[in-house]
Amino acid sequence: MPDTYDTVRSVLTGVFRVPEDEIRPRRTLEELDLGSLALTELVLVLHERFGVRIGNEDLSRGTTLAQVSDHLDVLLADGTGTVAPS
Numbered sequence: 001m002p003d004t005y006d007t008v009r010s011v012l013t014g015v016f017r018v019p020e021d022e023i024r025p026r027r028t029l030e031e032l033d034l035g036s037l038a039l040t041e042l043v044l045v046l047h048e049r050f051g052v053r054i055g056n057e058d059l060s061r062g063t064t065l066a067q068v069s070d071h072l073d074v075l076l077a078d079g080t081g082t083v084a085p086s
Contacts, residue, residue, distance in 0.1 A: 004050075004076070005069040011045050012065075023065065030061035052076060 005025065012018040018032050029039060039061065043054045046068075052075040059068065 004072050005065065007049060008046070008065060008069055008072070011042070011049065015045055016042070025066035025069075026064050028062050028064050029059065029068075032065075034061065036061075046072065050076065 009020070009023050012023055012032065013020050016032075016034065016038060022032060029042075034042065039059050040056060043056055043059060046052075046054055050072055052072065054071070054075070058071055
């Protein structure tokens with residue numbers, strides 16, 4: 001399976017038409033011009049690609065791509081597809 005970050009990058013370039021050269025781990029979703037509707041769509045697309053549930057509250061415009069990937073890795077490692085409350 002491809003690296004989580006690479007899959008997120010592929011979603012951003014393929015679905016959201018973000019230019020590849022703008023995608024870097026420390027860039028925020030806001031810096032990539034993803035508005036609230038796009039964030040909702042991103043949650044749905046990532047759910048389809050990874051089979052995990054991501055709450056809309058888990059992604060904000062200030063979330064970096066590295067944080068998105070890290071969160072997905074936690075969900076995937078958990079095995080249940082959700083993160084238990086802290």
